[in-house]
Every structure is written in structure tokens, then in C-alpha cells.
Amino acid sequence: MIPDAPAPSGPVPGSQQASPPQDNPIRVPAPRLSDKLPPLPQKIPGFAIEITPPDLAPWREGNTGLAGVHRLTGPAPGPHIAITALMHGNEYAGAIVLDDLLRAAFTPKRGTLSLIFLNLNAFGRFTRNAPTVSRFVDDDMNRLWCRKLLTTTEPSLERDRVATLLPYIETVDTLLDLHSMLWPAPPMLLAGPAAGGRSLATDIATPPLVISDHGHATGPRLIDSHHFTGTKARACLLEAGQHWSRDTLAVTRETTTRFLALNGLTNAAATALPPPQQATVTDRIVARTASFTFLPTISGGQIIPKRGTLIAQDGPDEIRTPYDNCLLVIPNFRTARSHTAVRLARLTTASPS
Template identity: 50%
Template sequence: MSCASKRQHSGKSTYRFRTLSEVLPPPLPALPHAAPEAPPPDLTQWVQGNCGIRGVHHFESHKPGPHIAVTALMHGNEYAGAHALAQILATPLQPTLGRLSLIFLNLEAYAAFDPRRPSQFRFVEEDMNRLWMPELIRSAHSSVEMRRVRELLPVIDTVDVLLDLHSMTWPSATLLLTSMAERNLLMANTLACGQAKPPQVVLDQGHPAGPRLIDYERFSDPTGTARACLLEAGQHWTRSATEQSLLTARIFLAQHGMIPPLPVPAPTHSCVHAMVTDCVVAQTAGFAFIRSFMGGDIIEHAGTLIAIDGMDEIRTPYNNCMLVIPNLRPRRGHTAVRLARVL
């Protein structure tokens, strides 16, 4: 994946026959600020965990089998997954084989969450989902999030199959995100096919700002066997994101023998697969999309203008280009959108 934007410099001749409204991008949309539809879950009874590590719940079958894990609250203001884990924990759990771990990750950031300022409290000091690099973990680097990564690592290092639950700032189609290892694609396919409306399945080579949990070497090493994928369940704080998180987590657990089997519904949509090829980074404070795209939008024709960045045009590099998690208000130097080729 290239982190260079697909750009065309827009000199005067480029705009010769365009109206002023076509040259100037629309005003930047406001950050989503509506009151959360689904209130934050009360995790009081789950914070201590049941195995000596805060927020970690272990369940043993006492029979041979894989270690299955579901994680939530990588970011303190993404609590749809926490709702899902709390509901699953409220029911009796007895894996039929192997072991199960349900993990609330960034408890400190979640404890600081304020519904009056829901866009804040993604993390306390740094993004926990950019820290999963062995060299960094072994280094002297320290923060609230780094200390939590080190606390959880003995558990993560024994997990064979992991589902990480997230949500998104801007409206978007549901998607399952995986690294490039083929075993992770197969895992995401299996998980998507268990749903009537399958999430989009997107492969990428990692995040440019640092390795995510699904990129941790245990799950992404081409020669390894452990698998992981990330669910983006929809927009933060919506009931639909909570429902999608719970549905996907239950399907995942049922597929691995952690809960009783679930009926497999007839699909109403075909599964869309795409591979990220480009990361568009905002080079100026004036970066703006030409309209309010949604995550998962597929732009049919190569060369379609999607954004203006200073004097640069951002155009799609190929036909059937998917926009992956567009940030409609990117800061300079931050990712504005990832572009993916539909497979």
C-alpha cells in the first residue's frame, strides 16, 4: 500500500471552464455531535475481570481447543463493542472446547468518557491501536496505553483467533478489516457469510500511523497460524452499531464453539471484497471532499474527483474504487481516506 495520495496539480488551465462553485470545495461538515442513541454501558461488575487482570474474563472448557478472544474499548469513546461484551457476559458461558477471553481494553479512556463531549476520550495519552509493535513494547516508551498493552500481552500472546470490535466517527457501511495474510481473509469471509447482510471485507497492509492489534506479529506473520480481524460496526453511539457488534460477536463465538450454534440466515446481499492500495493524507488545512461521502461508497470510474487539497485534486486511481473510512474533517498530516480496489 502506498501512503502517497493520488493527486493532480490543478493549474489555472485545469479550471478554465469551471464555475466558481465547482472550483471551491464545499464547507467542511461539522463533527457529529448528536447525543448518543445508546448510552454508555455500566461496566461496574465487569471491570475487575475474573482472572487477576482488570477487564479480562476467562472461561475454560477444560478440553483441548483454540483460545478465542473478543476485544472491545480499544478506544474509550467506542463503546458499542462494550455493550456487546456486557450482554454476552450477562449470560452463562461454557465453551465446549478450548478457552474464551472477553477483554475490555482501554478502561482508563472509557472511565473518562463524557457524553456531553462524545468525540473526545478516544484515548488518554496516545492511540492504543498504534502500539502493537514488539520493539516498541520492549522499549522504555511509557504511557497509560502502553502500560495497558504490556499488561494484556501475556493474554494476547496465547490467543489463536481474535475479533476486535470498533465503531466509526462518520456514517459508513459495516466492514471487517484484516491484514494481508490469507488466513485472516478466510476468517473474515466466514464471519461475513454468517450474516444476512454481510459486512464489506477490506484487506490492507496496516495503518501508516502504527500497528493495530490485528497487525500484531502473532496475527499477521505470513508463517503464523493465529488469526484476527477488526469489525467497524458503524457510526459511534448508534443503536445499530451496538446491535451489529453483538450480532457479529455472537456469530463469531458460535462459529468457534464458544456458545451454542446460531441459525445461518439466507444472505440478502452479496459480500464485497476490496484491497487498500492508497492512503490519502491531508497535506493542507483546507482539505475537503467535494461532497459528504460515506465509508464504503464505491466510485465507478477512474479519475473521478473526490476532494481538493490546496491546489491539488484528489481523484480515484481506478474503476470501482472504494472509499474506506473517509474522515470528512481531516487535520493536516492525518489520513483523509484510504482507497481500495474492489476485487
């Protein structure tokens, strides 16, 4: 995973930071550097690539006049549902699932289903030898979903693509954005800041962990865009597991199947599921040194039972959990200075509030 860019000095236009998380809630400076000299940051391991990138050549053109955008129409009226994949070019488990639906000539039972390959240019640069560098071409596409930002930032491949897609996205009622993670962690649904996103993720309940957050200081994600936070439209984001694992593909299929059934697009009934675990991001830990290092026992999605538990060293500083049952959201095990190392989430009720 390429880390977030350093946070800008001023507010990002359109970013959803109603009550931004605090940085470094429990940072304990060590008295002497020599006592606490941490090991060097972990190197990125060679993750196995268990799933093959799909051949998307038949779908590059799309059927809407927009590259990579496919609109499937059902025989009965209904809402506009969308599934997006390849926001990040090397996260192609979602693209495999959309490819399967298109090859099977899937027809929704009602309404409109849009299947959208977001960043085909970045995906086209994927190689097995350097699988992490094709996340994007110029800019992280999932920090650009704001009209104002699109007119005030430098042109880039991703910015232009978002500008092209945004009017179409703004016709969508309900959207599922398919992602995966570099470092292995249990799958989760990110609901963003809006009640609509939380209710959608809670209804999907597959995987059974819903995390509400206020997005990233570096710019709004698709699920943070005004359309999905300031109107009745709803969106949430799946983080299905490690980018290239077979389990991640299975989770992506399962969540997509559930999403289609929930929206009445298939003949399958959406069965009732137990309420998912809910959590809310409270804090963002930014590395202040180039040697930010998690303890070897730490992994993504881990719940740390006790407040005050040491989880990382940042140069001479100790990073400790600020409350009991603290969930570690997508830790970055090779954090650069000024980049987000991990976000902390507090477990809330097992059912939506």
C-alpha cells in the same frame, strides 16, 4: 474520530508495511488557487447518542489477575478464542455485547473464551457532552501492538496497558476486535495483511464486506501484531457503523453471535452464508493542506463507479479516483494537514482468493 498522528519520517518498528500504499495516486494540481478555493472543512456534527454506555464496574477487576480480562472455560477441550472491546474508549457498542455475555454467565461449549475490555481508563472518561475526546488517554492504543515499539517509545497509559496484555493475547488462537466509526458508513470487517485474517473475516461474512489492508504507517494494530500475522493465530476487526447508533449495536451483536457459533462455542450451528464482497486497500490519501474537503456527495463506504471522479479538494489540488469501482474506506471529514483523509480500496472477487 481523532485522526491518525502524522506519519513518522522513518519506518515504524514492527509495522506491517510489506507493500505500503502510495499517497495521492491521482492528485491534479489546479492552475490557479483563486479558481479552486475550496470551502472550509466540515465541522463535526452532533451525532445522536442512541446507546447508553454500559456499567462495567462489575468487570473492571477481571478474573485472570489482569484488569478487565475475563476467561470463561467450557466443559470440553478446545481453542482459546477472544473478543476484545474498547480499544478506543468511546466505541462502547462492543463493550455492551461483552457486558451482556458476562451478565448472562455465558459458558462456552468448549475451549476457552476470553472477553477483554482493553482501555477502561479511556472509557471512564466518556461524556455525552464531549463524546469524541475519550478515544484514548495518551496514545492511540491501536498503533502500539509490537514488542519492539513498547520498549522504544515513551511510557504512556496505553503503552503500559498493551505491554501488560500482550503476553496474554499471545495465547489466543482466534480473536475478534470490536470497533465502530465516527462518521456513518456501512459496517465492514478489516482483515489486515495476513491470509489468516482474511480467511477468518471471510468465514464470519457478517457484515458481508471484507477489506484487506497493510495497516497504518503510524504503528501496528492488534490485528497486525506478529502473533496474528507471523503465526497460525488469526484475528480480524469489526467496524460496525457509527459509534453510538442502535444499528451499530445490532451489527456488533450479530457479528459476535456469528463468531461464537463459527468457533463452536455455542449450540447454534454456523449456517453457510454467501461469500462476502472482498476489497483491498491500494492507496492512502494524506491531506497536504488544512482545508482538505470532500465533495458533499461523498460518504463512507461509497463505491465510486468511474475512474477519474473528483472526490475531494486539497487546497488547490483535486483528488480523483484512480480506478473504476473505487471503495472509500473510512473517510475523515475533518482531516487535519498531514493526516490520513481516506483510504482507497479496489473491489476484488466476491469470494476469497
